Amino acid sequence: MNQIEYTVKDRIGYITLNRPEKRNALSFELVAALKEAFTKAEDDTAVKIIILRANGEAFCAGADLGYLQQLQKFSYEENLADSNHLKELFLKIYTLKKVVIAQVQGHALAGGCGLASVCDFIFAVPEAKFGYTEVKIGFIPAIVMVFLLRKIGEAKAKQLLLSGDLITAEDAYRIGLINYIVDKEKIENEVLEFSYRLIHTNSSNSMELTKQMIASIQSLHLDDALTFASTMNAKARTSEDCIKGIQAFLNKEKIQW
Structure with a gap:
């Protein structure tokens, strides 16, 4: 099964995380597939707006547990190369020539929250939880921190990054982490309508x-x-x-x- 689905319709490029059985957790292969998909969408003349979404209950649960176990055996040089791999993905999305909209239909945690954070707009369902939980397992939210400080400021970023607590979609909206909260049965249409508006008016x-x-x-x-x-x-x-x-x-x- 492909870890990423890429489709184009009506000038929208859809990049869909497709590891529902793993809660779309990030692995080396998934990050590589995302980098490839975003490059493809950026170069695709049939695409004007990109929607990042996910199959399954979770948007993205962060790093894959099996992958985390592998990292413990890595040398510093191997860990640095792997860190750069994720950095390149986040930077690619943040600086992409085309607008990227995250359609968050479930929880976005740790690296998964970072993945949503670097998108230009975030639509989320009321049930979605957000959080950077790295400090709870002795890790640090290093790469996303660079983008999050820009997005919501130091005080709010400190609250999220140092506590590692999960917050509701409502709280995420209140602090400016996400842009819109939409009921689950309506979110696909709302994202589509917003995308079409950007396509036809901008x-x-x-x-x-x-x-x-x-x-x-x-x-x-x-x-x-x-x-x-x-x-x-x-x-x-x-x-x-x-x-x-x-x-x-x-x-x-x-x-x-």
Whole structure:
């Protein structure tokens, strides 16, 4: 059975975790399959929006237990290579040229919570629990920490990362970890409607450049950030999408993206 399902329909690329019997736990092979799937979706001209979802009751339960046992036998160099493997996946999703929406139909824990966290939008069912439980087994939430501090700030990140406690979807929404809470029987349609809205009302180039700037600008000095912003602004004005969009606006025409 394939650990990942990849399908395309109506300009949406669906990447589906497919280890329901293992609660979609992350293994080396699954991380590799995800990296390959996201690269494929990014390069696929038929795809404008990507939905990351999962089969089974859990979205992703974190690291596979059998895999964790293997890691204890690894050398430092082997563990570093494996850590970089996960880092590359998270960075790929965070900096991907296309918008990524996580459709979380069940619990997202530890590395699985990290996987959802690096997506651009998170829709979750009310029953879903979220948490970075690494400290409870003597591990650390090292890689996701870099992204989580950016996303929700130091105080809220400390609360989650140092306690290792699970939180409800409602609490995750309240602190800005997730974007929407939708009943289980409605979440697929809600994610689809949101995706179609982005597809039909937003420029691909504009969303790509905006994502790029969000990822880059936070680490720059204020003057450098503003210089970078001015440069990107000037470049965007000469883009094909901007010319098309302004012309349609001036002519009071509906833009077809």
